[in-house]
């Protein structure tokens with residue numbers, strides 16, 4: 228799985244800051260960075276790639292599973308755009 232480009236990482240940081248200040252207009256842009264293979268959902272391996280880029284270290288499997296479990300409202304094991312947006316609210 229390809230890691231994030233510098234450009235994607237910059238976008239990710241900027242949009243995350245926007246979300247934290249309550250501006251959700253670029254949520255879809257952020258989702259598309261997480262969704263590495265652009266199939267409309269974020270799976271555990273995609274989440275791992277992005278989280279390891281953010282934290283600049285290996286992220287334990289349990290932490291990734293916990294995050295998905297918390298956000299995955301319909302319990303299909305993947306995070307879709309609606310679940311993703313809700314996770315920031």
Ligand SMILES: [Ca+2]
Pocket residue numbers: 262263264265266267268269270273
């Ligand atoms: Ca995907």
Ligand SMILES: [Ca+2]
Pocket residue numbers: 299300301302303304305306307310
């Ligand atoms: Ca789901």
